Amino acid sequence: MKFFVDTADVAAIRELNDLGMVDGVTTNPSLILKAGRDITEVTREICEMVDGPVSAEVVAEKADDMIREGKTLAKIADNIAVKVPLTWDGLKACRALSDDGHMVNVTLCFSPAQAILAAKAGATFISPFIGRLDDIHLDGVELIADIREIYDNYGYETQILAASIRSVNHIIEVGKIGTDVITAPPAVIKSMANHVLTDKGLAQFNADWEKTGQKIG
Numbered sequence: 001m002k003f004f005v006d007t008a009d010v011a012a013i014r015e016l017n018d019l020g021m022v023d024g025v026t027t028n029p030s031l032i033l034k035a036g037r038d039i040t041e042v043t044r045e046i047c048e049m050v051d052g053p054v055s056a057e058v059v060a061e062k063a064d065d066m067i068r069e070g071k072t073l074a075k076i077a078d079n080i081a082v083k084v085p086l087t088w089d090g091l092k093a094c095r096a097l098s099d100d101g102h103m104v105n106v107t108l109c110f111s112p113a114q115a116i117l118a119a120k121a122g123a124t125f126i127s128p129f130i131g132r133l134d135d136i137h138l139d140g141v142e143l144i145a146d147i148r149e150i151y152d153n154y155g156y157e158t159q160i161l162a163a164s165i166r167s168v169n170h171i172i173e174v175g176k177i178g179t180d181v182i183t184a185p186p187a188v189i190k191s192m193a194n195h196v197l198t199d200k201g202l203a204q205f206n207a208d209w210e211k212t213g214q215k216i217g
C-alpha cells in the first residue's frame with residue numbers, strides 16, 4: 001500500500017518522510033489555506049523533499065482554464081500530479097493533460113460511474129472521498145470495493161487513491177480491498193502506531209524494570 005500524506009504542512013511531511021513512510025503528497029485549496037503559504041512556494045518545497053507524486057489542484061472551472069493552470073502547476077517540478085475535479089470539464093482537462101505527458105489526479109469522486117470516466121480519460125489516480133460519503137450516511141469503503149472490482153475487470157491502470165480518510169479503520173478496510181494508495185492526514189498515519197495493549201505492556205515493563213534497580217548503558 002502506497003502512503004500519500006494529505007497536507008501542505010512541510011514539517012509534518014518531513015517527519016514522516018525521514019522515516020521512509022511517504023510515497024507521495026496530496027494537497028488541495030483547503031490544505032493550502034490551512035498551511036498559510038504561497039501555493040507555488042510550498043509545493044516546490046514539498047516536491048524537492050519527496051520523491052513521489054505531489055498533487056497540486058487547479059481551481060478553474062472551464063476545461064481550457066484548467067489545462068492552462070495545470071500546465072503552470074506542472075512547471076513547478078517533474079513530480080507534480082495535476083489535480084482536477086471530477087466534472088465534465090475536469091475530464092476534458094484530464095485527457096488533455098494526460099496526453100501531454102502529465103500525471104493527473106482526478107479528485108472529488110463519489111461514485112463508481114465517475115471513476116470509470118476518469119479511467120477512460122487517462123487519469124493516473126482517481127481520488128474517491130470515503131469520509132465525506134460516510135458523513136452523509138453512505139458507505140465510503142464500499143465505493144473503493146466497487147471501483148477495485150470494476151477496474152480489475154477491465155484492467156484499467158488508473159490507481160485508486162483512497163482519500164478523505166479520517167481513521168485507522170478506514171486505512172485497514174481499504175487496504176483489505178486492495179486500494180493502490182491511501183492519502184491521509186499526518187495525525188491519522190501517526191495514530192496507526194497506537195494500541196492500548198502496547199501502552200499497558202510498556203507501563204508494566206517499565207514498572208518491573210525499575211524494581212530490578214538496573215541500568216542499560
Ligand code: G3P
Nearest residue numbers: 006131132163164165183
Ligand atoms: O484528500 C482529500 C481530503 O483532503 C479531504 O478530506 O477530511 O476534508 O473530507 P476531508
